[in-house]
Amino acid sequence: MVLTDALKAEFTELASHYPERRAALIPALHRCQEELGGWLSPEIIEAMAEWFEMEPVEVFSVASFYPMFFLRPVGKHIVSVCRNISCDLRGSQELLDRVCQVTGAKAGANSEDGRFYVEHVECQGSCANAPMMVVDGIYHGDLCPEKAEQILGGLDR
């Protein structure tokens, strides 16, 4: 069983906020991804299906709908560069190019050393600080390629 007792206790607490257990599925998938290796493996999907009393394919169907869930292994650091209009107008393409160059990863893929996963994402709601990127869940705004390189350089190995 891949789910720890601590996680299951958390799921029980999450589910207590809703009249139906299933409503806790998406928040619970977040917790799995955070605690169990950064992505939702087939084993996790199966275990979640069991806990939520759903078919694995139903859990997969939900997980696959949401861009924040990864269904394949991702690098240690996740770099998400916004490519939508406000960021595009202020140079997000140059930003993404530099991020790819520095990390050695292509957009939508892992770097060969497995250290980075780079993706371009849609609007992250930080348009007044465009261009921006999110690194491991932390927002970085008012960027230029040089500043982005500095931020990536400061990450642990």
Place this chain on the structure above:
Amino acid sequence: MSHETYLLSRIERGDSHTLAGYEAQGGYAAFKKILSEGTPPKDVTEVVKESGLRGRGGAGFPTGLKWSFMPDQERDSRTRYMAVNADESEPGTCKDRVLMERDPHGLLEGCLIAAWAMSLHGVYIYVRGEYRLSYRRLDEAIQEARAAGLIGKNIQGTDFSCEIHMHKGAGAYICGEETGLMESLEGKRGHPRPKPPFPAGFGLWGQPTTVNNVESIFNVPFILERGADWFKAMGSEKSSGNFLCCISGHVEKPGVYEVALGTPASTILNEYAGGVWHGHNLRAWIPGGSSTGFLRPEVIDTPMDHDSLKEVGSMFGTGSMIILDQTASVVHSALVLMDFYEHESCGQCSQCREGTQWLAQVFQRIHDGQGRMEDIDLLSDISNGMAPGKTICALADAAAIPTHSVIRNFRDELVEYVQAGGHTAVSKKRALPMETV
């Protein structure tokens, strides 16, 4: 440009996100007054109606009227919910985040007043998954308010009870659509539901539900405390109050500014945001988030309110202005948006699933210099096949509106792309650091 501000009035304090910081600035007074006086719930809704508050999430629907659609509790004893739409994801929009991060108790007080007015059993705040700080601040605020006896059972010793729950989304623009949001909150794919039935009759788990935007609810305590007349005195005739204007793109000082509804867009651009950057000229602007279309510089004096923007063929939307300078290409920006809508279409309706893909392909072709003159009519035909009112939700409209706007307002650029085999004036722009707002 001096005018009364209230939405952002509390956030200067370093502890504005805490209960202590909120109460020190008069927080929870409106809710406590209603509670201690036992104001009839219908009267609360009436004040909100009377104020003329219109939803700040995009559609501009009158908030009080929406509340009044909730069935009478005496005739319908089902469990009643509110879902606060904190899935802010309309490109160009970053206003609700400011309120949730810096003044979360303001939103909670609005939720409690709404709960009183509509006799709600529970409130769910659906925060987009990426907004980690918003989630944390609201979560902490709920814990503080609960400990202070403001949330939970028998609030302040009365028989009024209300729970406020946090819910974390996981991306997907379509979950900002109210029925897509409810599906997502129930743990499903965010597929919008056909309407009717409307949420007030059949919402979360089939129960009466109202879905309101963060900024809409945030306005409520101010209205209850200061009165409908105070609120109506601000803004324009049919759009009362102030709104948070996010202005982004090619401006000197992008930011989130509190502005009275009806303020000319040119005033916001020039006096608040410091004008088009580098002294450049204005090429195009979007008034209310990506779905509201590209407008010409000639109409930059249009008042930012629902009716005035309708008159120039657009919408107020989220009130988030996006500015394009003389070096920008409208065709390029339209392509960026079409890629976005294609990516975000949930795929239920063929018109939207296929249409957004086709629009993106045709814009790409024109953008790459492979366009044909008949592609301009093709864009128009595809858009007409998608909207208005041809699909379950308005995402198809959100892609069709900017497309029509490019054809109507920037046909010259489309023609130029086709004739010249691309756009020669577009230069790669280097991003410059700017102030954090």
